[in-house]
Amino acid sequence: MNQEPETRIHKNAIKAWTVNALLYGLFWFVPAGFYVSIAIGINSDSQAPWHEGVDWVLFASLFIIGLFLYLTIAFIFPKLRWKRWKYDVSDKEIDMLRGIIIKKRTLVPINRVQHVDTRQGPVYRKFELASVTISTAATTHEIPALDNETADELRNTISTLVRKVKSDV
CATH class of the missing domain: 2.30.29.30 (Pleckstrin-homology domain (PH domain)/Phosphotyrosine-binding domain (PTB))
Structure with a gap:
């Protein structure tokens, strides 16, 4: 196989890809968070069986996992992607x-x-x-x-x- 390419793309790619990931993530996480908060708010005053079974630890865990994935995609992946692009x-x-x-x-x-x-x-x-x-x-x-x-x-x-x-x- 031929020798691997040598030329790298510009270092500012990391910053640009980070900004893109943060912006695109907002389009996914903000509406989802808004929907969940409304769904919980609507059901909090009712006697719905769904509300009684809400496990707030599970909800908090899912939120933390989602936030971790969002930040990983925004801050870790662009650096890895830049290192690999030649x-x-x-x-x-x-x-x-x-x-x-x-x-x-x-x-x-x-x-x-x-x-x-x-x-x-x-x-x-x-x-x-x-x-x-x-x-x-x-x-x-x-x-x-x-x-x-x-x-x-x-x-x-x-x-x-x-x-x-x-x-x-």
Whole structure:
């Protein structure tokens, strides 16, 4: 097997992914917490059998476990994800290595690339990052969290390599 890719994505990826995880987590945890608190509040005044059987220790335990998972996903996973994300671009292929638990390595032949884009959402914009998306006939691949200059250079380099390969055919 080929040597592993060497190039890392930008270090600000950790901050951007942390902010994304915190924001996305709010969309899951706040509505769930709101629903549970209303459900408990409605049933607290009634004589419903459900309320009598509420185990507050279990409820508190589930809350603590949920909070632990939320914070782990927000603060631990981005660091692990950044450590594992590497890529390289050569005249023949784009090599990407990623994965927290399961390593995934993708080799995209340059002659299969149809087009290359850069993309930047509000969180990436805040941290001056951009993603490079590489489209083939089968799927789209992404190299995330590159600084703006590197993303533009990489997009242009891949585009130039594709034009060169397709003009040789």
